[in-house]
Amino acid sequence: METVVSGIRPTGNLHLGNYFGAVKSFLQMQNEYNCFFFIADWHSLTTRPRPEDIIKSSRTILAEYLACGIDPEKATIYVQSDVKEVLELYLYLNMNAYLGEMERCTTFKEKARKQPDNVNAGLLTYPTLMAADILIHKAVKVPVGKDQEQNMEMARKFARRFNTMYETELFPEPQSFSLASQAVKIPGLDGSGKMGKSEGNCIYLMDDAETIRKKVMKAVTDSGPTTPNSEKPEVIRNLFTFLDIVSTKDTYQYFDEKWNDCSIRYGDLKKQLAEDIAKFNAPIRERINEYSQDIEFLDRVAKIGAEKAGESASKTLEEVRKTIGFRI
Ligand code: TYM
Numbered sequence: 001m002e003t004v005v006s007g008i009r010p011t012g013n014l015h016l017g018n019y020f021g022a023v024k025s026f027l028q029m030q031n032e033y034n035c036f037f038f039i040a041d042w043h044s045l046t047t048r049p050r051p052e053d054i055i056k057s058s059r060t061i062l063a064e065y066l067a068c069g070i071d072p073e074k075a076t077i078y079v080q081s082d083v084k085e086v087l088e089l090y091l092y093l094n095m096n097a098y099l100g101e102m103e104r105c106t107t108f109k110e111k112a113r114k115q116p117d118n119v120n121a122g123l124l125t126y127p128t129l130m131a132a133d134i135l136i137h138k139a140v141k142v143p144v145g146k147d148q149e150q151n152m153e154m155a156r157k158f159a160r161r162f163n164t165m166y167e168t169e170l171f172p173e174p175q176s177f178s179l180a181s182q183a184v185k186i187p188g189l190d191g192s193g194k195m196g197k198s199e200g201n202c203i204y205l206m207d208d209a210e211t212i213r214k215k216v217m218k219a220v221t222d223s224g225p226t227t228p229n230s231e232k233p234e235v236i237r238n239l240f241t242f243l244d245i246v247s248t249k250d251t252y253q254y255f256d257e258k259w260n261d262c263s264i265r266y267g268d269l270k271k272q273l274a275e276d277i278a279k280f281n282a283p284i285r286e287r288i289n290e291y292s293q294d295i296e297f298l299d300r301v302a303k304i305g306a307e308k309a310g311e312s313a314s315k316t317l318e319e320v321r322k323t324i325g326f327r328i
Contacts, residue, residue, distance in 0.1 A: 005139035010057035015202035017195035021145025067287035078305030085313035189219035
């Protein structure tokens with residue numbers, strides 16, 4: 001069975017971007033692949049979380065994974081920092097990663113711009129740690145959103161480089177995976193290109209109906225179409241993207257027709273959209289609240305996951321050490 005790996009940083013609650021960009025694929029893939037879904041707490045250290053928040057933040061994501069329907073009986077769910085083998089592979093990959101190529105990564109450049117007083121080596125080597133997460137289980141498919149494309153390209157490069165250097169085929173080249181034919185980018189409703197925690201424009205799975213309504217009603221629009229069947233500007237396309245993912249086909253068509261004959265009322269569209277997002281969130285929200293209260297269960301899931309992931313990781317690491325020339 002082919003192996004799948006993906007992770008999410010515990011930097012807050014899951015939002016609709018995380019869900020439709022990644023988690024939705026996890027749900028389908030857990031039925032068909034050998035899946036490892038983890039919580040990337042080492043990756044979150046680049047932004048210096050407080051020690052008292054570390055475990056709490058991981059539990060939050062774990063509860064949300066479970067509430068979304070990731071099943072610990074089907075997939076291995078673990079916390080990255082519980083599987084220390086990843087770090088050894090990270091070191092080996094770093095030895096063959098070059099400063100120039102790391103500095104050229106747009107994600108590094110962006111992050112360096114956002115936190116100019118803390119451009120740490122962890123930020124620079126983010127792609128090698130991510131590659132280690134993936135290669136430690138020899139994953140072939142990685143369900144991620146469009147924003148991870150460059151990191152995935154780097155992971156393939158490091159896998160290839162290791163294989164070439166040691167004349168081996170130890171690592172498969174991991175491919176991004178999306179349920180849609182193309183990687184997904186869920187937009188923000190504030191006119192920005194992407195929904196993201198650092199953009200401050202997220203609709204969270206935990207948001208209640210009132211919070212959602214307020215966020216959706218604030219969505220940026222324009223003055224409306226003036227010629228029939230015209231192309232939608234980006235902010236309006238963004239609203240329709242949401243209708244497409246949470247509303248029924250009929251609802252989408254209804255507003256699409258209204259757009260085309262220039263009779264669309266954005267207030268009506270937003271009201272409907274807010275209702276549909278709230279309806280989508282409601283059962284997940286309820287389950288998040290339930291799982292969050294059962295810390296013992298969450299910790300048990302993480303412990304079992306860590307054991308399973310550790311087994312898979314140490315098997316790969318043994319091969320890697322042997323290949324490089326170390327004792328095993
Ligand atoms: P992170 O924590 O930023 O995001 C987690 C997942 O959610 C997706 N995502 C989106 N997809 C579509 N539209 C959006 N607006 C949107 N916002 C977030 C991301 O693409 C991602 O799939 N580097 C990763 C974590 C990571 C990882 C890994 C992933 C570390 N190691 C190994 C896969 C494999 C990250 O920061 O994701």
